[in-house]
Amino acid sequence: MKNFTWMIGGEAGFGIMTTGLAFAKIATRLGYHTFDYVEYPSLIRGGHNAYEVHVSEKELTYLAPTIDVLTCLNKETYEKHKSRLTIDSYVVYDDSEFEFEGEVRKISVPFKKIMAEFKGQAVMRNTIAMGATLAVIGTPLEVFIKVIEEQFSRKGEEVVNFNKQFAKAGYDHVINNNQNLTIKMTQRENVETKMVLTGNDAFALGAVIADCKFYCAYPMTPSSTVLTTLAAWGNKTGMVVRHAEDEISVVNTAIGSSFAGARSAVGTSGGGFALMVESLSFSGVTEIPLVVFLAQRPGPATGMPTWTEQGDLLFAVHSGHGEFPKIVLAPGTVEEMVEMTAHAFNLADVYQMPVVILSDMYLSEGHKSIAKNYIDKLITDYKVDRGAxxxxxxxxxxxxxxxxxxxxxxxxxxxxxxxxxxxxxxxxxxxxxxxxxxxxxxxxxxxxxxxxxxxxxxxxxxxxxxDFQAPKVYGEIETAETVFVSWGSNKGAVLQTQKKLSESGHQTAFIHFTYMYPLDRKKVMDVFKHEKRYVLVENNSTGQFGKLLLAEVGIEIKEKILRYDGRALSAEYIISKLNK
Amino acid sequence: MATLQDFSGYNPTWCPGCGDFGIGLSVKQAFVQMGYDPSSLAVVFGIGCSGNMNDFLNAYAIHSLHGRSIPNAIGIKLANHKLPVVAIVGDGDCYGEGGNHLLHACRGNHDITVIVHDNGVYGLTTGQVAPTAEKGFKSKSTPAGIIETPINPLSFAITSGATFVAQSFAGDAAHLSMMIKEAISHKGFSLVNVLQPCVTFNKVNTYQYYLKHIYKLAADYDPSDFKSSVSKSLEMGEEKFPLGVVYKTERPVYHEQIDALHKDTLIKNKRFTDFDKIVGGFI
Structure with missing residues (x-):
């Protein structure tokens, strides 16, 4: 099967997120790799939500530029995303609700009629849409039926059956009215078990693996699901989770519990971190270990709460008054997030200092499928090191x-x-x-x-x-025409850029930093020993890592590709800027 | 059995005649009489003349940031609820900078004791007004007199959910150490507001002033009645300062309502290993 991207869109508050995640799980259960991302405004009702899932037989770390199947629960979904459609794209919609011009493969499904016939509640439009979508991509309905059974079994057979009929109606309508559907997402043979995780899930899992005993937070997008996930697990894991009155209390409760001997962490975004920094300095001078999860979003101030940016790197590096040591890490993928989070707790204990883990909306809230074996091995291999x-x-x-x-x-x-x-x-x-x-x-x-x-x-x-790890190099620097330098969650986009450029004969290398601060001058200099065309790629407007590299190592990268419109970097974006 | 001397660290640097001497002595007396030694409890100090007791008192301690002692204390209690936890703070520290923490610690009924040095001024920064000063109090930061009305620590704590609220006077060490002992023995959030003269920067609320305005609660006073406790605490606004346990009730404490802490303390709990229980949700 060729890679494809499915997107579902509709009004906020009507189950788009749940449906998107269910789709990602269906794809991974069938043996495919997924990478997904959500777009939503900072409100609960009335705005536009969109959830896209990129599906492939091979491992994925990026989103695709085009949408192959667009499932529209309203007209706005079509209008907002039509620029990413091609003549081969399928658009699932209800022609009794809206019609559109545009050369695509139209699949009309009577959502409204089915809803009326079975007396459905608003969220069940998603169930019809998922049934219809699976028919379009050639997936047997059974996988979805199983998801419905898992989701509703506790509510009884009647509820299960009630939901099933919506899925079946959507599915049957497409099968009965369309021929020559080209995508076939069917069960693959001999595939390993996969898990579908966001970066936030990965941090939560890493914290549990590390035997973190105490987590404290005040809700702030995009970090909030760490709080809710760890709280939901509390009864099983025995971790104490406190939702405190403000971020100042958050960090100081964690400092208290860490002083008393419990591995402790806090999570927030830029604004909440700003409230914590006096206490970060306190953790520094008292040498009380602390892990801080900082999921960035575009600032300044309230900024664009549900969008993405890497605008807080230098803030994290310089956070806290006075001079004291700290460590800043920035995992590039969901896998790296689990592993580096678990390691961060050891670093905090061994060095008795604050360790900041940088994420961003893109990494924190997008899901990626990862091999369960990878997690199993991490769990088995992890050793708690509490230092002195x-x-x-x-x-x-x-x-x-x-x-x-x-x-x-x-x-x-x-x-x-x-x-x-x-x-x-x-x-x-x-x-x-x-x-x-x-x-x-x-x-x-x-x-x-x-x-x-x-x-x-x-x-x-x-x-x-x-413990400092030099940046990882992807590709051969010696033979590369262009060397990308980037950090954290841009990893997937840059790797995909390399792949695309190599198709046109443009050889590149990629230096990816995850151990952000402090930097070991000699180890980093060693990676930059060749005279090359270096291009800095960052998801902010000032090239913050470039400044850090200059200040700490003395390397200046003049050519920069910076994105700061609230959207994540992509291969298409990087290539479009590269030759300008 | 530990002695007062075992709890004594450096010689205090407070001004001669400062009410802090009386509070420092009462704290040590209470600890000794309760059978503690410096290993058996945790103390969190705020920043201010009160917080400087950190160097004069031996104990497992945090000398915190200004205003943040209460969340530190809550964290210690959650990690090791077998340790008695006492926060020793000032009025600016606890009612000003850290006011939000006090409010929520009362709500949570965290099993910690907060001892507040209430002298109406900021001594360590040389005499600016504190949130407990009377309206019109002239200070370096309010030369024309403070515009705000004072916070009433007693009614604030009682109505916010504290389960033990007492008041004492730095000039009456015997009474104060009794209040501290009762507060620490109380299961739940306890506040002891200590009226304290600042001989250097507060020329209004002197020893003489307090001796004129304080009175001990009558033997038949019932601290368990919420409404009468609130009205009793409101006497503060009429310059009548009751000494004694103003309010005392019972409510489940925060840490006892957390399943994970039923068997043992958080730091003694075994590492979680049954990962199938949480990993399954991601498949």
Whole structure:
């Protein structure tokens, strides 16, 4: 089967999201790979929602420029997306509701009539549409019937059967009235089990794998589904999830629980992160581990809440007043999100510092199918590393039964000091937001100040030596005519760009950064040792990573492809800008 | 058994005559009398003269940011609910910068104790007005007198859902340590508002002033009645400051309503490994 893209659109609030995800799961259950994305306005009712799923026999990391099957629950869907249709595209719609000019393959389905006949509720238009869509793409209805059974079985057979008749009516109408349908999405043989995950799901799963015990958040698009997913899992996983009164409380509750010994994380978007940054600095100086999930959306201020951008990289890098070490990571795909999230908890514990994981709307809310084996292996291989954490400590016999001060901020060669869980008998210490001595007491003296600043900074050096990962290179830099440099969620779009350009004989390489900050100058310089045409690709208006690369490594990339219209980068966009 | 000396850290740097000395002593007395040692509890300090007690009191502690002690305390409690958790904060810290946290901690009935140094001014930043100062109070930041009316910590906490609200006076260490002990023993969110003279920056609310305006609640006062507790707390607005437990009730505490914390503390819970239970939802 050739790759194809299906899109469903309709009014917000009527089940488009659920239907889109059900379609992605049907495709993966049949053995296909999927990559999807949702478009929706920042409101619950009345706006336009669209959900597109790209389907392939091979692994996918990008969206396609054209739509092969467009299922329109209203006229707006057709009007908004017609520019992506070709003469081979199918348009599923109800000609009693609207008609249109346009050279496509029209598949009219009487949604309105079927709804009236079976007395359906508004969301059941989706069920008719899905039935009709499956008929168009040559998929047997049975897979969908199974999804309906899973979804409604708890509500009883009557509800299951009621829903089934809508699916069947849509399906039958298309089969009975159309011939020569060209797409055949049928069951593939010998395929591995796949899972359909968003970047947010991936963060949630990674946190559970890492034995994160406490998650705290205040809802903010596009990070909110991490909160709702982890809360829904709470009864099973035993993770405590707190929806606090504001982001300042969020981060400080997590700092409290982390101080007490529980692996802790918070999640937000740019605006919420802005409220947290004073406390990020607090986590830095008290050396209390913290994982922060920052799902970016276009700012400034409220910006465009349901669209995508990579506008907060430098904000994350420089977040927090004063000078203290932190780590910033930016996974490029759903797989990398699971793996790097789980790793981030180890990094936070080992280096006793905040670790920020950057996502964005595109990665956070788009689904991708991934092999279940990959996740199973991650779960099996993952080792919790809590670094220098002490869960117990023998009582000092010389203390004669008195509690003794514990040197929490002991100056060490690698900068990492033993951390004792509060409550261990025989000891005490304070985690102090003021500059402090080795025992945590406040100091304003010059020598201990220098000793502590240097100690904290040495953790960075230790990290760069032991854990920093140089960017991955895709393609051969030596023979490449053009070398793309990008980071985070742009990975899929750039990989697809490389593939398209190679078809026309244009050889490229791609340097993809995920370990964003701090950068190891030597390791990065090594990747850039060839004289080449380097092109920076970023989803923001100022080329923030380019600035970081210049500041930290001394490499300046002059040629830039930047997108900041709220839409994700795509191969088509990058190629259209490349030769201008 | 720990002694007052075991809890004593550095020598305090408060101004001579500061009400903080009385509060510091009462806190230590309460801890000793409850049989704690510096290992057996967690204390979170805010920022201000009150928060500077961090260096004068030995305990597992966080010296937090200004206003953020309450969420830190809640986090500690959720991670290890077997540790008693006490937040020692100031009026600007808790009723100004961190007011939202107080409101929601009351609602949640988190099992923590908040001890507020209420002296009507910001001492550490040299005498600007605090949210508890009387209307018209002249300070460096309000030279013409403060326009706002004062916050009433007692009625605010009671009506927001706190299950233990008491008031005491820094000049009466015996009463104050009794209130602190009762507050820590109380299961649920407890607030102790401590009236405290600032000898350097508040020339109105002096020891003499407080001695004239405070009174101890009568022995037959019933702190369990919500409405009468609210009206009692409203006397604050008429410069009549009741000392004692103004309100006390029982309501399930936050952490006891979380299934995961029924068997053991969060930090003692075993790692979750039954991944099929959550992974299946993605197929």
């Amino acid at each position: 954490l002490l869960e117990s400590l023998p009582v000092d016999p010389q203390a004669q039964g008195k509690a003794k001060s514990f040197p929490r901020y002991k100056v060490t060669e690698d900068g990492i000091s033993p951390r004792l869980i509060p409550g261990v008998p025989g000891y005490f210490y304070q985690a102090n937001s003021y500059e402090h001595l080795e025992d945590g007491h406040t100091t304003e003296e010059a020598a201990p100040r220098i000793a502590q600043v240097d100690k904290r900074a040495r953790k960075w050096l230790t990290y760069l030596t032991k």
